[in-house]
Amino acid sequence: MEPFTMNYLAEYQTFESKNELNDAIDIHIERNNFALNETERSIFLMLSRYAVKFPGVAHLKSDTIAKAIGKTSRTIRRAIAKLIELGMIERLEFMRSVAGGNGANIYRIVHPSTSTRTLPENTTTAAAEATKKATEPITLKNNKPSNTTDTAKSFLSTESDVIKRGLLAKIPTYIAETLGIFFDASAIHRLYGVMLRAKASINRLLTFESDEYEYNKSLMSVLSAWKRGKVRSLDAVIYEATKRTARRLWLIDRGRATFNL
Structure with a gap:
């Protein structure tokens, strides 16, 4: 399909720029690092590459993806369903305007801030491990672990997970999920405090919950x-x-209030 015939995809864009799309891709990969297998990751990255011209949206057939990945169409459909379940993409059926019938599907990369994915409780440890790997140097494993040391580390890890989970429960959902991907409880507490002070410097009556998407x-x-x-x-x-x-949101709200007088 020639590029100029695909201008209709512009109305399905989920991002304003390529940079914003790339940021979302990085966050999706980081967030779901332990949930994706090789096939699912490859498909997501392929859709991401095709979603550059109209940031966030691609129009592809399952057979095209299958040939590129080297998997069966059935495997592709199963992987696509997994990506949808994880809140990484959404699928829109496309109806041919001339010939009729179902054509290739339109796939959209979901903005991480609007993902409806609900994280199960048992992903907390995986998320913490992902954060640890992103922030600490790689070390070789000792083939002769000390039982005492391992037990202590396990206890500390479990304790930190409980503290982190309790802290995140008190923070607005999207902001909590974003901070939870990258940081431990101590850093989350510090950075969220920074955000609260910044917001309060403009107006203490402003809340993150009222415009959480913009803040996140x-x-x-x-x-x-x-x-x-x-x-x-x-x-x-x-x-x-x-x-x-x-400041931007406060000025918008103030302008609305003035207009309604």
């Missing part, structure tokens, strides 16, 4: 830049980004 979008943008090594002081940048978002 700003947070993800900062974390994406941080992961690429472009942020030196994470706390300072999160503070400024949250403050800018709060």
Whole structure:
């Protein structure tokens, strides 16, 4: 299908730019690192590559994906269903306007902030391990572990998971999920405090819950830049980004109030 005939995909875009799409892809991969097998990961990355021209949306047949990945169409359909279940993509059936009947499916990369995926409780340890791997150097495993040491480490890990889960339960859902991917309880407590102070500097009556999507979008943008090594002081940048978002939302609300007078 020629590119110029695919302009209709513009109405299905989920992202404003390629950079925003790339940030979302990184977060989806990080968030679901332990849930994806090789086939599912390959399909998601393939859809992501085809979703660049119109950020977030691709139009592909299962057979096309199957040939590219080297798997059967049945395997592709099963993997697609898994990606949908994880809240990474959504599938829209496309009806041919001339010939009729079902054509290739339209696949959209779901914005991480609007994903409806509900994380089961047993993913907490996996998420913590993903964070640990992202922030700590790789070390060789000792083939002769000490039972005492292993027991202590296991206890500390379980205790930290409980503390982290309790802390995240007190934070707005999307922001909690984003912070929970990358940080331990101590860092989450510190960074969320930074966000609260930044918001309060504009207006203490503002709440994250009323515009959580906007605040979380700003947070993800900062974390994406941080992961690429472009942020030196994470706390300072999160503070400024949250403050800018709060100011913009406050001005919008104030403008609405004035208009309604």
